[in-house]
Amino acid sequence: MKKLKRSARLVEMTQFLLARPHTLVPLTYFADRYGAAKSSISEDLSIIKEVFEEDGTGELQTLAGAAGGVKLIPRLSKEHALAFAQSLCKQLEQPDRILPGGYLYMSDLLGQPATMNEAGKIFATVFADRAIDVVMTVETKGIPLAYATGAQLNLPVVLVRRDHQVTEGSAVSINYVSGSQKSLHTMSLSRRALPEKSRVLIVDDFMKAGGTIQGMVDLLIEFNATVAGVGVLVESGEIDTNERLLHDYVSLANLTAVDSKSKQIKVKLGNYFG
Protein backbone atom coordinates (compact mmCIF):
# COMPACT_ATOMS: atom_id res chain seq x y z
CA MET A 1 0.00 0.00 0.00
CA LYS A 2 1.29 3.43 -0.88
CA LYS A 3 -0.09 6.56 0.70
CA LEU A 4 -0.10 9.20 -1.99
CA LYS A 5 -1.53 12.67 -2.13
CA ARG A 6 -4.44 13.06 -4.52
CA SER A 7 -2.21 14.86 -7.04
CA ALA A 8 0.31 12.01 -7.20
CA ARG A 9 -2.49 9.44 -7.20
CA LEU A 10 -4.07 11.09 -10.23
CA VAL A 11 -0.80 10.89 -12.17
CA GLU A 12 -0.37 7.24 -11.28
CA MET A 13 -3.96 6.25 -12.00
CA THR A 14 -3.88 8.04 -15.35
CA GLN A 15 -0.75 6.17 -16.31
CA PHE A 16 -2.19 2.88 -15.09
CA LEU A 17 -5.43 3.23 -17.04
CA LEU A 18 -3.77 4.40 -20.28
CA ALA A 19 -1.59 1.29 -20.24
CA ARG A 20 -4.64 -0.99 -19.88
CA PRO A 21 -7.35 -0.12 -22.42
CA HIS A 22 -10.41 -2.39 -22.54
CA THR A 23 -9.43 -3.89 -19.17
CA LEU A 24 -11.76 -3.85 -16.20
CA VAL A 25 -9.99 -2.52 -13.12
CA PRO A 26 -11.96 -3.04 -9.86
CA LEU A 27 -12.30 0.06 -7.68
CA THR A 28 -11.03 -2.05 -4.80
CA TYR A 29 -7.72 -2.41 -6.64
CA PHE A 30 -7.13 1.32 -6.41
CA ALA A 31 -8.65 1.59 -2.93
CA ASP A 32 -6.32 -1.13 -1.62
CA ARG A 33 -3.30 0.15 -3.48
CA TYR A 34 -3.61 3.62 -2.02
CA GLY A 35 -5.31 2.80 1.27
CA ALA A 36 -8.02 5.26 0.26
CA ALA A 37 -11.78 5.21 0.61
CA LYS A 38 -13.72 4.10 -2.45
CA SER A 39 -15.44 7.47 -2.46
CA SER A 40 -12.07 9.23 -2.86
CA ILE A 41 -11.14 6.87 -5.68
CA SER A 42 -14.48 7.58 -7.35
CA GLU A 43 -13.78 11.29 -7.19
CA ASP A 44 -10.33 10.76 -8.73
CA LEU A 45 -11.85 8.69 -11.51
CA SER A 46 -14.44 11.32 -12.30
CA ILE A 47 -11.67 13.89 -12.76
CA ILE A 48 -9.80 11.52 -15.08
CA LYS A 49 -13.02 10.67 -16.92
CA GLU A 50 -13.77 14.32 -17.59
CA VAL A 51 -10.29 15.02 -18.97
CA PHE A 52 -10.27 11.89 -21.17
CA GLU A 53 -13.66 12.77 -22.62
CA GLU A 54 -12.79 16.42 -23.08
CA ASP A 55 -9.52 15.50 -24.84
CA GLY A 56 -11.12 12.90 -27.10
CA THR A 57 -8.96 10.15 -25.58
CA GLY A 58 -11.74 7.81 -24.71
CA GLU A 59 -14.57 6.88 -22.48
CA LEU A 60 -13.99 5.82 -18.88
CA GLN A 61 -16.81 3.35 -18.29
CA THR A 62 -17.90 2.75 -14.73
CA LEU A 63 -19.50 -0.61 -13.99
CA ALA A 64 -21.39 -0.75 -10.73
CA GLY A 65 -21.88 -3.75 -8.44
CA ALA A 66 -19.66 -6.37 -6.84
CA ALA A 67 -17.93 -7.22 -10.13
CA GLY A 68 -17.78 -3.52 -10.95
CA GLY A 69 -14.91 -1.27 -11.71
CA VAL A 70 -13.65 1.05 -14.35
CA LYS A 71 -12.65 0.43 -17.97
CA LEU A 72 -11.01 2.76 -20.47
CA ILE A 73 -12.50 2.45 -23.95
CA PRO A 74 -10.25 4.39 -26.34
CA ARG A 75 -12.47 6.55 -28.54
CA LEU A 76 -10.55 9.02 -30.59
CA SER A 77 -12.82 11.94 -31.38
CA LYS A 78 -13.90 12.31 -35.00
CA GLU A 79 -12.21 15.69 -34.98
CA HIS A 80 -8.84 14.11 -34.08
CA ALA A 81 -9.38 11.29 -36.57
CA LEU A 82 -10.18 13.78 -39.32
CA ALA A 83 -7.07 15.85 -38.61
CA PHE A 84 -4.99 12.67 -38.75
CA ALA A 85 -6.54 11.48 -42.02
CA GLN A 86 -6.17 14.89 -43.67
CA SER A 87 -2.50 14.97 -42.80
CA LEU A 88 -2.12 11.41 -44.10
CA CYS A 89 -3.81 12.33 -47.41
CA LYS A 90 -1.54 15.34 -47.81
CA GLN A 91 1.58 13.25 -47.23
CA LEU A 92 0.38 10.58 -49.64
CA GLU A 93 0.01 13.22 -52.36
CA GLN A 94 3.72 14.07 -52.36
CA PRO A 95 4.72 13.46 -56.02
CA ASP A 96 8.02 11.71 -55.24
CA ARG A 97 6.08 8.71 -53.92
CA ILE A 98 5.35 7.44 -57.42
CA LEU A 99 7.29 4.28 -58.23
CA PRO A 100 7.68 2.50 -61.59
CA GLY A 101 4.41 0.76 -62.47
CA GLY A 102 2.33 3.43 -60.73
CA TYR A 103 2.95 1.99 -57.25
CA LEU A 104 3.10 4.32 -54.29
CA TYR A 105 5.99 4.39 -51.82
CA MET A 106 4.44 4.39 -48.34
CA SER A 107 7.12 2.73 -46.20
CA ASP A 108 8.27 6.01 -44.66
CA LEU A 109 4.75 6.69 -43.33
CA LEU A 110 4.26 3.10 -42.22
CA GLY A 111 7.65 3.33 -40.51
CA GLN A 112 6.51 6.02 -38.05
CA PRO A 113 5.39 4.28 -34.84
CA ALA A 114 3.41 7.34 -33.72
CA THR A 115 1.49 7.39 -37.03
CA MET A 116 0.71 3.69 -36.73
CA ASN A 117 -0.41 4.13 -33.12
CA GLU A 118 -2.74 6.97 -34.11
CA ALA A 119 -4.28 4.90 -36.92
CA GLY A 120 -4.59 1.98 -34.49
CA LYS A 121 -6.52 4.22 -32.10
CA ILE A 122 -8.93 5.11 -34.90
CA PHE A 123 -9.56 1.45 -35.76
CA ALA A 124 -9.97 0.68 -32.05
CA THR A 125 -12.57 3.46 -31.95
CA VAL A 126 -14.42 2.21 -35.03
CA PHE A 127 -14.60 -1.38 -33.78
CA ALA A 128 -14.78 -0.68 -30.01
CA ASP A 129 -18.24 -2.12 -29.53
CA ARG A 130 -17.97 -5.27 -31.66
CA ALA A 131 -17.29 -8.68 -30.18
CA ILE A 132 -13.74 -9.45 -31.34
CA ASP A 133 -11.28 -12.09 -30.15
CA VAL A 134 -8.24 -11.35 -32.29
CA VAL A 135 -6.76 -8.91 -34.80
CA MET A 136 -5.36 -10.46 -37.97
CA THR A 137 -3.15 -9.25 -40.80
CA VAL A 138 -0.96 -10.78 -43.48
CA GLU A 139 2.76 -10.03 -43.54
CA THR A 140 4.40 -7.55 -43.94
CA LYS A 141 3.38 -3.94 -44.08
CA GLY A 142 0.08 -4.21 -42.19
CA ILE A 143 1.81 -5.63 -39.10
CA PRO A 144 2.48 -2.39 -37.17
CA LEU A 145 -1.10 -1.29 -37.80
CA ALA A 146 -2.47 -4.59 -36.54
CA TYR A 147 -0.39 -4.38 -33.35
CA ALA A 148 -1.36 -0.76 -32.73
CA THR A 149 -5.02 -1.74 -33.10
CA GLY A 150 -4.59 -4.84 -30.95
CA ALA A 151 -2.87 -2.83 -28.21
CA GLN A 152 -5.76 -0.37 -28.02
CA LEU A 153 -8.39 -3.13 -28.05
CA ASN A 154 -6.41 -5.34 -25.63
CA LEU A 155 -6.47 -8.19 -28.16
CA PRO A 156 -3.80 -10.57 -29.49
CA VAL A 157 -2.54 -10.33 -33.06
CA VAL A 158 -2.37 -13.25 -35.48
CA LEU A 159 -0.07 -13.10 -38.49
CA VAL A 160 -0.85 -14.83 -41.75
CA ARG A 161 2.37 -15.77 -43.56
CA ARG A 162 3.08 -15.78 -47.29
CA ASP A 163 4.97 -19.07 -46.93
CA HIS A 164 4.75 -21.88 -44.48
CA GLN A 165 7.45 -21.43 -41.81
CA VAL A 166 9.09 -24.17 -39.72
CA THR A 167 8.63 -22.04 -36.61
CA GLU A 168 4.84 -22.04 -36.99
CA GLY A 169 4.12 -25.74 -36.65
CA SER A 170 1.38 -27.32 -38.71
CA ALA A 171 -0.46 -24.79 -40.82
CA VAL A 172 -3.37 -24.38 -43.18
CA SER A 173 -2.45 -22.96 -46.58
CA ILE A 174 -4.75 -21.57 -49.24
CA ASN A 175 -4.31 -20.10 -52.69
CA TYR A 176 -5.85 -16.77 -53.51
CA VAL A 177 -6.08 -14.51 -56.51
CA SER A 178 -4.70 -11.04 -56.16
CA GLY A 179 -7.58 -9.14 -57.71
CA SER A 180 -5.69 -6.28 -59.25
CA GLN A 181 -2.94 -8.37 -60.86
CA LYS A 182 -5.00 -11.54 -61.39
CA SER A 183 -2.01 -13.54 -60.17
CA LEU A 184 -2.10 -16.56 -57.89
CA HIS A 185 -0.52 -16.48 -54.43
CA THR A 186 -0.38 -18.60 -51.30
CA MET A 187 -1.02 -17.67 -47.69
CA SER A 188 -0.71 -19.82 -44.65
CA LEU A 189 -1.78 -19.72 -41.01
CA SER A 190 -0.49 -21.81 -38.14
CA ARG A 191 -3.11 -24.23 -36.79
CA ARG A 192 -2.50 -23.22 -33.20
CA ALA A 193 -2.44 -19.48 -33.88
CA LEU A 194 -6.21 -19.16 -34.13
CA PRO A 195 -8.73 -20.97 -31.90
CA GLU A 196 -11.85 -22.34 -33.62
CA LYS A 197 -14.81 -19.96 -33.90
CA SER A 198 -12.73 -16.85 -33.25
CA ARG A 199 -14.22 -13.50 -34.21
CA VAL A 200 -11.56 -11.75 -36.22
CA LEU A 201 -10.84 -8.11 -37.04
CA ILE A 202 -8.81 -7.95 -40.26
CA VAL A 203 -6.45 -4.99 -40.64
CA ASP A 204 -4.18 -4.08 -43.55
CA ASP A 205 -2.22 -1.10 -44.84
CA PHE A 206 -3.50 -1.09 -48.41
CA MET A 207 -6.37 -2.55 -50.42
CA LYS A 208 -6.94 -2.41 -54.14
CA ALA A 209 -9.43 -5.00 -55.41
CA GLY A 210 -9.38 -6.69 -52.02
CA GLY A 211 -7.98 -10.06 -53.15
CA THR A 212 -5.55 -10.32 -50.26
CA ILE A 213 -8.19 -9.54 -47.68
CA GLN A 214 -10.62 -11.90 -49.40
CA GLY A 215 -7.87 -14.52 -49.09
CA MET A 216 -7.80 -13.97 -45.34
CA VAL A 217 -11.60 -14.23 -45.21
CA ASP A 218 -11.39 -17.57 -47.06
CA LEU A 219 -8.66 -18.74 -44.69
CA LEU A 220 -10.91 -17.98 -41.72
CA ILE A 221 -13.48 -20.45 -43.04
CA GLU A 222 -10.89 -23.20 -42.56
CA PHE A 223 -10.78 -22.28 -38.87
CA ASN A 224 -14.55 -21.95 -38.45
CA ALA A 225 -13.78 -18.36 -37.64
CA THR A 226 -15.77 -15.28 -38.63
CA VAL A 227 -14.96 -11.77 -39.77
CA ALA A 228 -15.88 -9.17 -37.17
CA GLY A 229 -14.70 -6.26 -39.29
CA VAL A 230 -12.17 -5.06 -41.85
CA GLY A 231 -10.06 -1.92 -41.55
CA VAL A 232 -7.59 -0.62 -44.13
CA LEU A 233 -5.40 2.45 -43.87
CA VAL A 234 -5.48 3.31 -47.58
CA GLU A 235 -7.82 1.95 -50.22
CA SER A 236 -7.26 2.45 -53.89
CA GLY A 237 -10.26 4.03 -55.55
CA GLU A 238 -8.62 3.54 -58.94
CA ILE A 239 -10.55 0.32 -59.32
CA ASP A 240 -14.05 -0.19 -60.75
CA THR A 241 -16.34 -0.96 -57.78
CA ASN A 242 -17.69 -3.95 -59.75
CA GLU A 243 -14.22 -5.46 -59.68
CA ARG A 244 -13.95 -5.02 -55.93
CA LEU A 245 -14.15 -8.34 -54.13
CA LEU A 246 -14.91 -6.85 -50.75
CA HIS A 247 -17.49 -4.24 -49.87
CA ASP A 248 -17.80 -4.10 -46.11
CA TYR A 249 -14.69 -2.35 -44.80
CA VAL A 250 -13.56 0.90 -43.21
CA SER A 251 -10.81 2.97 -44.83
CA LEU A 252 -9.08 6.12 -43.62
CA ALA A 253 -7.76 7.37 -46.98
CA ASN A 254 -8.68 6.75 -50.59
CA LEU A 255 -6.12 6.92 -53.37
CA THR A 256 -8.18 8.07 -56.33
CA ALA A 257 -5.51 8.63 -59.00
CA VAL A 258 -1.82 8.07 -59.63
CA ASP A 259 -0.58 9.66 -62.86
CA SER A 260 3.03 8.61 -63.46
CA LYS A 261 3.43 10.98 -66.41
CA SER A 262 2.30 14.21 -64.78
CA LYS A 263 3.58 13.02 -61.38
CA GLN A 264 0.20 13.68 -59.80
CA ILE A 265 -1.32 11.74 -56.95
CA LYS A 266 -4.86 12.36 -55.76
CA VAL A 267 -6.00 11.19 -52.35
CA LYS A 268 -9.30 11.84 -50.60
CA LEU A 269 -10.63 10.87 -47.19
CA GLY A 270 -11.60 7.23 -46.74
CA ASN A 271 -15.14 5.93 -46.24
CA TYR A 272 -14.89 6.30 -42.42
CA PHE A 273 -15.45 10.00 -42.97
CA GLY A 274 -18.65 9.48 -44.88
Next chain:
Amino acid sequence: MKKLKRSARLVEMTQFLLARPHTLVPLTYFADRYGAAKSSISEDLSIIKEVFEEDGTGELQTLAGAAGGVKLIPRLSKEHALAFAQSLCKQLEQPDRILPGGYLYMSDLLGQPATMNEAGKIFATVFADRAIDVVMTVETKGIPLAYATGAQLNLPVVLVRRDHQVTEGSAVSINYVSGSQKSLHTMSLSRRALPEKSRVLIVDDFMKAGGTIQGMVDLLIEFNATVAGVGVLVESGEIDTNERLLHDYVSLANLTAVDSKSKQIKVKLGNYFG
Protein backbone atom coordinates in the same frame (compact mmCIF):
# COMPACT_ATOMS: atom_id res chain seq x y z
CA MET B 1 -6.24 28.22 -23.82
CA LYS B 2 -8.03 26.01 -21.33
CA LYS B 3 -8.35 26.92 -17.68
CA LEU B 4 -8.09 23.70 -15.74
CA LYS B 5 -7.76 22.94 -12.08
CA ARG B 6 -4.44 21.48 -11.04
CA SER B 7 -5.98 18.02 -10.69
CA ALA B 8 -7.29 17.98 -14.27
CA ARG B 9 -4.10 19.57 -15.54
CA LEU B 10 -2.05 16.76 -13.98
CA VAL B 11 -4.13 14.12 -15.73
CA GLU B 12 -3.78 15.90 -19.06
CA MET B 13 -0.06 16.57 -18.74
CA THR B 14 0.60 12.97 -17.71
CA GLN B 15 -1.24 11.74 -20.76
CA PHE B 16 0.52 14.24 -23.02
CA LEU B 17 4.00 13.30 -21.82
CA LEU B 18 3.43 9.53 -21.95
CA ALA B 19 2.38 9.86 -25.58
CA ARG B 20 5.62 11.73 -26.45
CA PRO B 21 8.70 9.97 -25.08
CA HIS B 22 12.10 11.42 -26.03
CA THR B 23 10.41 14.63 -27.17
CA LEU B 24 11.33 18.02 -25.73
CA VAL B 25 8.22 19.91 -24.63
CA PRO B 26 8.87 23.60 -23.80
CA LEU B 27 7.47 24.76 -20.47
CA THR B 28 5.87 27.65 -22.36
CA TYR B 29 3.76 25.10 -24.25
CA PHE B 30 2.05 24.04 -21.04
CA ALA B 31 2.00 27.57 -19.61
CA ASP B 32 0.26 28.91 -22.73
CA ARG B 33 -2.07 25.95 -23.02
CA TYR B 34 -3.36 26.34 -19.48
CA GLY B 35 -2.87 30.08 -19.01
CA ALA B 36 -0.82 29.22 -15.95
CA ALA B 37 2.38 30.65 -14.53
CA LYS B 38 5.57 28.76 -15.35
CA SER B 39 6.08 28.25 -11.62
CA SER B 40 2.76 26.37 -11.37
CA ILE B 41 3.68 24.22 -14.37
CA SER B 42 7.04 23.47 -12.77
CA GLU B 43 5.29 22.32 -9.61
CA ASP B 44 2.99 20.08 -11.67
CA LEU B 45 5.97 18.60 -13.45
CA SER B 46 7.78 17.86 -10.22
CA ILE B 47 4.76 15.87 -9.01
CA ILE B 48 4.69 13.91 -12.29
CA LYS B 49 8.46 13.43 -12.18
CA GLU B 50 8.31 11.97 -8.70
CA VAL B 51 5.57 9.48 -9.61
CA PHE B 52 7.29 8.40 -12.85
CA GLU B 53 10.56 7.82 -11.02
CA GLU B 54 8.90 6.06 -8.11
CA ASP B 55 6.97 3.79 -10.48
CA GLY B 56 9.99 2.96 -12.66
CA THR B 57 8.30 4.52 -15.70
CA GLY B 58 11.11 6.82 -16.64
CA GLU B 59 13.02 9.95 -16.02
CA LEU B 60 11.48 13.36 -16.57
CA GLN B 61 14.45 15.45 -17.65
CA THR B 62 14.23 19.19 -17.16
CA LEU B 63 16.34 21.32 -19.46
CA ALA B 64 16.82 24.89 -18.26
CA GLY B 65 17.24 28.00 -20.38
CA ALA B 66 15.49 29.62 -23.31
CA ALA B 67 15.44 26.38 -25.34
CA GLY B 68 14.52 24.47 -22.21
CA GLY B 69 11.63 22.26 -21.40
CA VAL B 70 10.84 18.80 -20.23
CA LYS B 71 11.53 15.42 -21.81
CA LEU B 72 10.34 11.95 -20.76
CA ILE B 73 13.06 9.31 -21.09
CA PRO B 74 11.41 5.91 -20.58
CA ARG B 75 13.56 3.92 -18.18
CA LEU B 76 11.91 0.76 -17.01
CA SER B 77 13.37 -0.16 -13.64
CA LYS B 78 15.60 -3.24 -13.52
CA GLU B 79 13.07 -4.72 -11.09
CA HIS B 80 10.25 -4.41 -13.64
CA ALA B 81 12.48 -5.69 -16.43
CA LEU B 82 13.49 -8.69 -14.35
CA ALA B 83 9.89 -9.57 -13.52
CA PHE B 84 9.04 -9.35 -17.21
CA ALA B 85 11.97 -11.53 -18.29
CA GLN B 86 11.28 -14.13 -15.61
CA SER B 87 7.69 -14.44 -16.76
CA LEU B 88 8.89 -14.68 -20.38
CA CYS B 89 11.35 -17.47 -19.49
CA LYS B 90 8.65 -19.38 -17.67
CA GLN B 91 6.28 -19.15 -20.63
CA LEU B 92 9.03 -20.21 -23.04
CA GLU B 93 9.62 -23.34 -20.98
CA GLN B 94 6.10 -24.69 -21.62
CA PRO B 95 6.77 -28.13 -23.18
CA ASP B 96 4.08 -27.86 -25.87
CA ARG B 97 6.17 -25.19 -27.62
CA ILE B 98 8.50 -27.81 -29.12
CA LEU B 99 8.02 -28.17 -32.87
CA PRO B 100 9.45 -30.81 -35.23
CA GLY B 101 13.16 -30.14 -35.74
CA GLY B 102 13.56 -28.74 -32.23
CA TYR B 103 12.13 -25.33 -33.17
CA LEU B 104 10.22 -23.38 -30.59
CA TYR B 105 6.72 -21.98 -31.16
CA MET B 106 6.77 -18.37 -29.97
CA SER B 107 4.08 -16.71 -32.11
CA ASP B 108 1.54 -16.60 -29.29
CA LEU B 109 3.94 -14.59 -27.12
CA LEU B 110 5.02 -12.37 -30.01
CA GLY B 111 1.31 -11.86 -30.77
CA GLN B 112 0.62 -10.09 -27.45
CA PRO B 113 0.89 -6.33 -28.07
CA ALA B 114 1.33 -5.64 -24.33
CA THR B 115 4.24 -8.11 -24.14
CA MET B 116 5.89 -6.52 -27.16
CA ASN B 117 5.39 -3.04 -25.70
CA GLU B 118 6.98 -4.09 -22.43
CA ALA B 119 9.98 -5.60 -24.23
CA GLY B 120 10.20 -2.43 -26.34
CA LYS B 121 10.36 -0.36 -23.16
CA ILE B 122 13.26 -2.47 -21.93
CA PHE B 123 15.21 -1.99 -25.17
CA ALA B 124 14.39 1.74 -25.07
CA THR B 125 15.83 1.77 -21.55
CA VAL B 126 18.99 -0.13 -22.53
CA PHE B 127 19.71 2.12 -25.51
CA ALA B 128 18.26 5.39 -24.15
CA ASP B 129 21.54 7.27 -24.07
CA ARG B 130 23.02 6.17 -27.39
CA ALA B 131 22.86 8.32 -30.50
CA ILE B 132 20.41 6.47 -32.74
CA ASP B 133 18.56 7.61 -35.86
CA VAL B 134 16.48 4.59 -36.71
CA VAL B 135 15.41 1.14 -35.48
CA MET B 136 15.83 -1.69 -37.99
CA THR B 137 14.59 -5.27 -38.21
CA VAL B 138 14.12 -7.90 -40.90
CA GLU B 139 10.65 -9.23 -41.61
CA THR B 140 8.64 -10.82 -40.05
CA LYS B 141 8.53 -11.71 -36.40
CA GLY B 142 10.80 -8.96 -35.08
CA ILE B 143 8.54 -6.24 -36.48
CA PRO B 144 6.28 -5.63 -33.44
CA LEU B 145 9.34 -5.49 -31.19
CA ALA B 146 11.04 -2.97 -33.48
CA TYR B 147 7.93 -0.74 -33.50
CA ALA B 148 7.51 -0.96 -29.74
CA THR B 149 11.15 0.06 -29.31
CA GLY B 150 10.86 2.81 -31.92
CA ALA B 151 7.73 4.19 -30.27
CA GLN B 152 9.48 4.50 -26.89
CA LEU B 153 12.61 6.05 -28.43
CA ASN B 154 10.61 8.31 -30.75
CA LEU B 155 12.44 6.88 -33.77
CA PRO B 156 11.30 5.60 -37.17
CA VAL B 157 11.46 1.91 -38.06
CA VAL B 158 13.07 0.53 -41.20
CA LEU B 159 12.14 -2.93 -42.46
CA VAL B 160 14.55 -5.16 -44.31
CA ARG B 161 12.68 -7.45 -46.71
CA ARG B 162 13.46 -11.05 -47.64
CA ASP B 163 12.61 -10.30 -51.27
CA HIS B 164 12.70 -7.18 -53.33
CA GLN B 165 9.19 -5.67 -53.47
CA VAL B 166 7.76 -3.42 -56.20
CA THR B 167 6.37 -1.09 -53.54
CA GLU B 168 9.84 -0.34 -52.15
CA GLY B 169 11.44 1.27 -55.21
CA SER B 170 15.11 0.66 -55.99
CA ALA B 171 16.76 -1.47 -53.35
CA VAL B 172 20.09 -2.89 -52.31
CA SER B 173 20.16 -6.68 -51.95
CA ILE B 174 22.77 -8.83 -50.29
CA ASN B 175 23.25 -12.53 -49.73
CA TYR B 176 23.92 -13.81 -46.26
CA VAL B 177 24.62 -17.16 -44.64
CA SER B 178 22.24 -18.26 -41.95
CA GLY B 179 24.81 -19.40 -39.40
CA SER B 180 22.86 -22.19 -37.80
CA GLN B 181 21.69 -23.84 -41.03
CA LYS B 182 24.62 -22.76 -43.22
CA SER B 183 22.14 -21.95 -45.95
CA LEU B 184 22.25 -18.95 -48.27
CA HIS B 185 19.52 -16.29 -48.17
CA THR B 186 18.85 -12.85 -49.60
CA MET B 187 17.77 -9.66 -47.88
CA SER B 188 16.98 -6.35 -49.41
CA LEU B 189 16.52 -2.76 -48.28
CA SER B 190 14.91 0.08 -50.16
CA ARG B 191 17.41 2.79 -51.15
CA ARG B 192 15.21 5.58 -49.82
CA ALA B 193 14.35 3.84 -46.56
CA LEU B 194 17.66 4.61 -44.87
CA PRO B 195 19.55 7.92 -45.20
CA GLU B 196 23.35 7.66 -45.58
CA LYS B 197 25.36 7.56 -42.35
CA SER B 198 22.39 6.62 -40.19
CA ARG B 199 23.10 5.20 -36.76
CA VAL B 200 20.99 2.07 -36.51
CA LEU B 201 19.63 0.05 -33.62
CA ILE B 202 18.99 -3.52 -34.81
CA VAL B 203 16.20 -5.42 -33.06
CA ASP B 204 15.03 -9.00 -33.60
CA ASP B 205 12.92 -11.61 -31.85
CA PHE B 206 15.39 -14.50 -31.99
CA MET B 207 19.09 -15.06 -32.59
CA LYS B 208 20.95 -18.32 -32.90
CA ALA B 209 24.37 -18.01 -34.55
CA GLY B 210 23.54 -14.42 -35.50
CA GLY B 211 23.71 -14.86 -39.28
CA THR B 212 20.57 -12.86 -39.94
CA ILE B 213 21.69 -9.98 -37.77
CA GLN B 214 25.18 -10.14 -39.31
CA GLY B 215 23.40 -9.87 -42.67
CA MET B 216 21.77 -6.64 -41.53
CA VAL B 217 25.13 -5.36 -40.33
CA ASP B 218 26.61 -6.11 -43.76
CA LEU B 219 23.67 -4.41 -45.43
CA LEU B 220 24.31 -1.27 -43.37
CA ILE B 221 27.79 -0.99 -44.88
CA GLU B 222 26.13 -0.51 -48.28
CA PHE B 223 24.36 2.53 -46.84
CA ASN B 224 27.45 3.92 -45.05
CA ALA B 225 25.40 3.39 -41.93
CA THR B 226 26.64 2.17 -38.57
CA VAL B 227 25.32 -0.16 -35.87
CA ALA B 228 24.40 1.72 -32.70
CA GLY B 229 23.31 -1.43 -30.87
CA VAL B 230 21.70 -4.85 -31.20
CA GLY B 231 18.81 -6.10 -29.07
CA VAL B 232 17.23 -9.56 -29.26
CA LEU B 233 14.31 -10.86 -27.25
CA VAL B 234 15.53 -14.47 -27.09
CA GLU B 235 18.98 -15.79 -27.91
CA SER B 236 19.72 -19.44 -28.32
CA GLY B 237 22.52 -20.54 -26.03
CA GLU B 238 22.49 -23.94 -27.69
CA ILE B 239 25.29 -22.77 -29.95
CA ASP B 240 29.03 -22.90 -29.35
CA THR B 241 30.17 -19.30 -28.69
CA ASN B 242 32.96 -19.82 -31.24
CA GLU B 243 30.32 -20.32 -33.90
CA ARG B 244 28.55 -17.11 -32.96
CA LEU B 245 29.02 -14.45 -35.59
CA LEU B 246 27.97 -11.58 -33.35
CA HIS B 247 29.16 -10.83 -29.83
CA ASP B 248 27.97 -7.36 -28.94
CA TYR B 249 24.23 -7.59 -28.29
CA VAL B 250 21.68 -7.43 -25.49
CA SER B 251 19.26 -10.33 -24.92
CA LEU B 252 16.38 -10.67 -22.49
CA ALA B 253 16.12 -14.47 -22.44
CA ASN B 254 18.49 -17.30 -23.28
CA LEU B 255 17.22 -20.63 -24.58
CA THR B 256 19.82 -23.06 -23.28
CA ALA B 257 18.32 -26.42 -24.24
CA VAL B 258 15.46 -27.91 -26.25
CA ASP B 259 15.12 -31.65 -25.83
CA SER B 260 12.48 -32.95 -28.23
CA LYS B 261 12.56 -36.46 -26.74
CA SER B 262 11.99 -35.61 -23.10
CA LYS B 263 9.93 -32.53 -24.08
CA GLN B 264 12.11 -30.31 -21.93
CA ILE B 265 12.95 -26.69 -22.63
CA LYS B 266 15.42 -24.77 -20.53
CA VAL B 267 15.49 -21.00 -20.56
CA LYS B 268 17.53 -18.64 -18.43
CA LEU B 269 17.70 -14.86 -18.21
CA GLY B 270 19.44 -13.08 -21.07
CA ASN B 271 22.74 -11.22 -20.84
CA TYR B 272 20.98 -7.93 -19.94
CA PHE B 273 20.62 -9.35 -16.46
CA GLY B 274 24.36 -9.98 -16.13
